[in-house]
Amino acid sequence: MSSRSLRHRIAIVFVGLLVLVMGLVLALVHHSSTRIVERETRRELAVGAKVFQRLLEQNQRQLETAAAVLSADFAFREAIATQDQPTVRSVIRNHGQRIHAQVMMVAGTDGKLIATTQRVSAPGDPFPFPDLLAAAEASGRSAGFRQMRNGQLYQVVLVPILAPTRIAWVAMGFHVDDRWAADMAGVTGLGVHIGRAGTPGLLASSGTSGSAHDASVSVPLDGGLQAVLQLPVAQVEAPFGQLQGRLLGVIVAAVLVFAAGSVMLAGRIVRPLNELSAAARRIAQGDYAQPLPPAQGDEIGQLAGSFEQMRTEIASREERIARLAYVDALTDLPNRTRFLEAFGRLTPGAGGAVMVVNVDRFALINNALGHLVGDRLLRAVAGQLQPLVPPGGVLARLWGDQFAFLVEGADADAARRFADTVLAALRDPVTLDGQRLDIEASVGIALYPDDGLDAATLLRRAELALATAKRRHAGVAFAQETGGEPAHEQLSLIGDMRRALAAGEFTLAYQPKLALASGRIVAVEALLRWQHPERGSIAPARFIPFAEQTGFIREITPWVLESAVRQAAVWHAAGLDIAVSANLSTLDLLDPHLGRRVRDLLERHAVQARRLCLEITESALMDDPALAQAHLDELAGLGIKLSIDDYGVGQASLAYLKSLPVDELKLDRSFITAITDSPRNAAIVESTIMLSHALGLTVVAEGVETPAELCWLREHGCDIAQGYGIGRPMTAAQLQDWLAEFSLRTVA
Numbered sequence: 051m052s053s054r055s056l057r058h059r060i061a062i063v064f065v066g067l068l069v070l071v072m073g074l075v076l077a078l079v080h081h082s083s084t085r086i087v088e089r090e091t092r093r094e095l096a097v098g099a100k101v102f103q104r105l106l107e108q109n110q111r112q113l114e115t116a117a118a119v120l121s122a123d124f125a126f127r128e129a130i131a132t133q134d135q136p137t138v139r140s141v142i143r144n145h146g147q148r149i150h151a152q153v154m155m156v157a158g159t160d161g162k163l164i165a166t167t168q169r170v171s172a173p174g175d176p177f178p179f180p181d182l183l184a185a186a187e188a189s190g191r192s193a194g195f196r197q198m199r200n201g202q203l204y205q206v207v208l209v210p211i212l213a214p215t216r217i218a219w220v221a222m223g224f225h226v227d228d229r230w231a232a233d234m235a236g237v238t239g240l241g242v243h244i245g246r247a248g249t250p251g252l253l254a255s256s257g258t259s260g261s262a263h264d265a266s267v268s269v270p271l272d273g274g275l276q277a278v279l280q281l282p283v284a285q286v287e288a289p290f291g292q293l294q295g296r297l298l299g300v301i302v303a304a305v306l307v308f309a310a311g312s313v314m315l316a317g318r319i320v321r322p323l324n325e326l327s328a329a330a331r332r333i334a335q336g337d338y339a340q341p342l343p344p345a346q347g348d349e350i351g352q353l354a355g356s357f358e359q360m361r362t363e364i365a366s367r368e369e370r371i372a373r374l375a376y377v378d379a380l381t382d383l384p385n386r387t388r389f390l391e392a393f394g395r396l397t398p399g400a401g402g403a404v405m406v407v408n409v410d411r412f413a414l415i416n417n418a419l420g421h422l423v424g425d426r427l428l429r430a431v432a433g434q435l436q437p438l439v440p441p442g443g444v445l446a447r448l449w450g451d452q453f454a455f456l457v458e459g460a461d462a463d464a465a466r467r468f469a470d471t472v473l474a475a476l477r478d479p480v481t482l483d484g485q486r487l488d489i490e491a492s493v494g495i496a497l498y499p500d501d502g503l504d505a506a507t508l509l510r511r512a513e514l515a516l517a518t519a520k521r522r523h524a525g526v527a528f529a530q531e532t533g534g535e536p537a538h539e540q541l542s543l544i545g546d547m548r549r550a551l552a553a554g555e556f557t558l559a560y561q562p563k564l565a566l567a568s569g570r571i572v573a574v575e576a577l578l579r580w581q582h583p584e585r586g587s588i589a590p591a592r593f594i595p596f597a598e599q600t601g602f603i604r605e606i607t608p609w610v611l612e613s614a615v616r617q618a619a620v621w622h623a624a625g626l627d628i629a630v631s632a633n634l635s636t637l638d639l640l641d642p643h644l645g646r647r648v649r650d651l652l653e654r655h656a657v658q659a660r661r662l663c664l665e666i667t668e669s670a671l672m673d674d675p676a677l678a679q680a681h682l683d684e685l686a687g688l689g690i691k692l693s694i695d696d697y698g699v700g701q702a703s704l705a706y707l708k709s710l711p712v713d714e715l716k717l718d719r720s721f722i723t724a725i726t727d728s729p730r731n732a733a734i735v736e737s738t739i740m741l742s743h744a745l746g747l748t749v750v751a752e753g754v755e756t757p758a759e760l761c762w763l764r765e766h767g768c769d770i771a772q773g774y775g776i777g778r779p780m781t782a783a784q785l786q787d788w789l790a791e792f793s794l795r796t797v798a
């Protein structure tokens with residue numbers, strides 16, 4: 051709207067200026083032509099009046115000459131002298147006709163008419179214009195304009211007839227009528243009107259008396275008469291009027307042309323401005339895509355150029371920012387943020403699946419072949435997964451070797467089929483530098499909305515499902531197959547763990563292991579304790595599973611091993627002959643550097659390998675049995691004791707366990723509890739002890755709480771017992787006192 055008015059304003063200013071200038075020109079022309087008309091009128095009137103007077107005089111002289119010719123006529127004079135009236139009349143009639151005088155009169159010196167061509171008067175009547183007679187008597191002749199008794203106006207000339215003295219007067223009159231006036235008008239170029247001064251009505255006129263605007267001059271005649279000479283102003287004005295008319299036409303045309311030109315020009319000025327403001331609006335709305343029309347070379351063009359530069363720079367900056375914020379730099383796939391955002395755009399009610407894909411043994415490959423190969427492998431995996439993205443779906447790299455698919459509208463069956471496609475695609479070997487890498491993957495699936503309503507929950511549950519899939523070697527697992535979600539308190543603990551480790555809030559407690567045959571404490575198990583400044587003591591069962599899920603256990607275990615081995619060295623130096631057990635998690639077991647680290651540790655603290663025992667659960671073995679076996683072989687090669695923890699909870703067969711280089715089997719607490727009441731439990735434990743011994747394994751009973759249990763175990767050949775019934779986990783210092791007291795008790 052404002053641009054429209056700008057355009058109008060420009061046009062109005064231009065046209066207004068032109069109209070003003072033209073108006074001034076017109077006014078000037080009008081003013082000077084009026085002055086010229088006035089001057090011209092005055093001049094023409096003056097000239098006309100002069101000509102008019104000349105004509106009157108000329109007429110008069112003509113009459114006088116004619117009268118003189120008549121008065122010189124001898125016969126005429128004789129006829130007057132003899133009073134021969136008929137002759138006199140005939141002479142004046144003839145003479146009058148000759149000189150075109152309409153009235154001829156002869157009067158005696160007594161002032162009485164002798165003859166007349168006028169019918170209204172007769173001889174013997176007094177001469178009708180005694181004033182003329184008196185004037186002639188004084189100056190010898192006279193002339194003037196007189197009205198006859200018939201009302202008509204004449205120019206009358208009176209001359210004497212001399213023989214040689216004056217014997218009579220002859221008068222000649224020329225009719226002053228409209229024709230006369232017209233003739234005069236023809237010569238003077240002015241309207242001629244004769245009238246009596248101060249009396250309306252004309253005695254003679256050359257035509258219509260014209261308008262009030264006409265200029266006139268009055269010429270006084272004798273006998274109270276006057277001639278009004280009139281110049282029609284219109285006649286003078288005509289050429290000027292024509293000129294002004296033409297000028298006006300030119301001005302109107304010029305204004306029109308100028309107006310059109312101005313509107314066009316204003317349009318050309320304003321159009322790019324309009325385009326710029328439209329572009330500015332688009333940019334304000336976040337649309338940087340549409341380029342501006344090519345700029346011209348003028349100032350607006352320069353503005354448009356700067357504007358265009360601004361647009362492209364904002365657009366590229368925006369793109370860079372979006373890239374940084376939303377794109378994974380390594381694989382060029384969308385990142386976690388983009389994934390969460392894409393989830394937000396999911397059609398509500400349509401359902402869908404969130405699938406987390408993880409490359410099995412990626413850590414091993416990364417560690418064995420280096421990070422550069424690891425990165426290239428991830429790019430290759432991204433390349434294999436990308437073509438599988440369904441329409442409307444998203445594939446993102448969450449972190450490390452963790453990828454995630456969002457498949458809109460997928461139910462459990464569709465998700466399972468999709469997961470199989472993903473696994474099949476990843477089974478194609480990847481070749482890096484001519485080296486063939488067989489990779490396998492696992493998929494965890496969470497379904498929307500059954501498993502969660504928001505992306506974060508679904509991702510977390512899909513990751514838990516992924517962990518389950520890995521543990522089971524199933525390839526694919528659904529979130530519903532895993533337990534509930536970790537409680538919020540536990541989640542916040544995960545964040546706390548890193549700080550706790552640095553702040554020294556972790557400690558180790560040691561629980562004694564009693565050899566039933568000798569009654570001696572032969573070993574202790576190191577158990578992790580977290581002394582939280584606000585929450586107090588936190589049991590390992592509450593945070594270790596999450597340390598395993600988040601991978602933070604990789605930082606905890608080295609600390610545990612270091613502390614345990616250091617303590618073993620201290621005890622050895624104190625002359626105590628006890629081995630120390632430490633617990634390993636799945637991730638620890640899969641760590642390719644585990645063997646080297648443990649060896650370095652033992653060397654550093656000068657601790658014999660047989661004084662260290664590592665406890666591994668069945669499930670840790672099942673995650674990647676081949677790799678687990680390889681690492682166990684390496685550890686066993688060092689001379690370290692290996693123990694299967696919580697035996698009996700999982701599915702592992704003793705035959706399988708025998709294929710591993712393990713020394714010890716720890717029967718899970720659930721079998722020991724109520725061993726004295728439940729014959730079935732007793733039978734299981736009894737046969738397990740027998741089988742284990744047959745396979746050359748030491749058997750440890752966990753969770754021994756009562757003397758009856760202890761007694762039963764000793765009777766049934768169990769090798770070692772551990773439990774509150776013998777001793778609770780305690781600090782290293784407490785343990786030393788406890789040991790001293792224990793040996794005193796046994797001695798007693």
Ligand code: C2E
Nearest residue numbers: 577578589590591610633634635753754755772773774775
């Ligand atoms: P675990 O390795 O089977 O350790 C034995 C657990 O049983 C310990 O619980 C111990 O306090 C408890 N216990 C011992 N005797 C009795 C008894 O007579 N009755 C009962 N009810 N319980 C008894 P804790 O210390 O809470 O540890 C729980 C689990 O946490 C451990 O089970 C182990 O799997 C894990 N854990 C503890 N420390 C570490 C560690 O440093 N690293 C790793 N990876 N895991 C650890």
Ligand code: MG
Nearest residue numbers: 575633665695
């Ligand atoms: Mg243990």
Ligand code: MG
Nearest residue numbers: 695696716752
């Ligand atoms: Mg145990």
